[in-house]
Amino acid sequence: MPREQKCVLITGAGSGIGRALAIEAAQRGMVVALCGRRETALEGTAALLDWGSQHIIVPADITNPQDRRRIVEVIRGEWKALDILVNNAGVVEGAAIEKFDDDAISRTFFTNVIAPIALTRDLMPLLAAARPSRVVNIGSVFGDIAYPRFSSYSASKFALRGFSNALRLEWKQIGIGVTYAAPRATRTEAAVAFDHLIANAKMGVDAPAKVARQIWRSVASGHDSIYAPAPERIYVAIQRIFPQIIDWALSRQASSH
Template sequence: MRLEGKRALITGAGSGIGRALAIEASRLGMTVALCGRRAEPLHATFAEMKPSGHLRLRGDVTVPAVRRGIRDYLWREWGSLDVLVNNAGLVPVGPLSCTTDDELERVMLTNVVAPLALSREMLPLLRRAGTSRIVNVGSVLGDIPYPLFAAYSASKFAVRGLSIAMRRELKPYGIGVTYAAPRATKTGASDAMSQLVEPLQMRLDDPYSVASRIWRAVGQDLDSVYAKGPERLFVLAQRLLPKIVDRAISTQMLDERVRDYLKKTHEAARSRNVVHPARANGREPKL
């Protein structure tokens, strides 16, 4: 796909990878509809883009009426859509025992249901473009499930699966699907896991390098794009020799910094009255 002159809708465009994707798209000569929940971050992204008739659409894509509103607005303004980038997402971090039902529902609604439903709403515009593409931003944790990221890993496994299914279903209509799996990236969301970066040996990429890699993949009509480096080998090991990955992660989890993080997280959960199943019998679970 030749990117210059194409029109793209990018969710979560107010910060992080979404902002970088929007700015890079404008540099490549694309026209972008920026979508996000908050007006100020969208304005900040907009201010850094090369002018080209870009649109700002404030709204929460987890809300059905918002998704339909975006579809109807773009139908009136553009009449078609070349690229949909499902980037908006949450990165919950912490032990599963300290996770509430609301948090679990919110991450699945944002990371899985919203991209599925928004893709469905955009199909008439994507088909009208003739040759178009959906980009689903996942994560390397959608291949390598990690402790303390259970809900996030589950959601990104789902994004990887829905990407493959959508690709096979939509190919006859001229709609391609690219699954992007970056590793940890330097964004506001990474602040919540700052204590885990060193003990879990995470490498944080710059969001602009991630965005550039994704747009190159779109321009080449690739089915998937992964971060370069040792993570690619771990993805292969996870599929073929998962016990090797188990041992490596188990060693990381024994690090004193991880133990300290777990202790503090459980203490914070107690102060928030997060209920553990064992308490129903009057017993306090040992941590």
């Protein structure tokens, strides 16, 4: 495969933002490895791509160490190098924290934080072989603004943002960039957990295709981060400078339920 054709691995590629990212990547001339737990869902994504570019399907659960090793083996065997890793797989669960048992908390952190960190580490040699290469971590506005009743999810996205910032500094000198993407509510299967919050807060909701285009434009420009459009982008800026304003507004919202 000619090296001028970018090779990209996308986790959680069976639906939602992951599927949209894969479609957009293929349209931009990249060859894509579709990774996810549900093989039939990956096949559904694959059917939307141009198969003249030799895209591949890698059914795997990134929280499973053996599956992560298999992902690395497949990418090494097929491509020898990896230009872009997109850590998109994630779970969204919303409820008061006392309703979360240990399994629910572990599921959130293993999927949203631990597995992406481990997979990125494991793929480092293949990313290094393709330098300049890039890691793209799909976070959330909730990773900057902690929402009540999404404490576990918000905490996981805060952690992913911290990992992205630290890794960017750690790998800058070796030619591997890191982009952290923080979309707002997106109309996906996972967004069901946000429905009541979206309605009460009158939040904007984006289509997955729009989010994917924004992310790939930022990746192409080498941006360190990409945030949702206004008003959420403005809220994030206020949160960083005057967090008490956002905290007050969210506290009022939480007390109204």
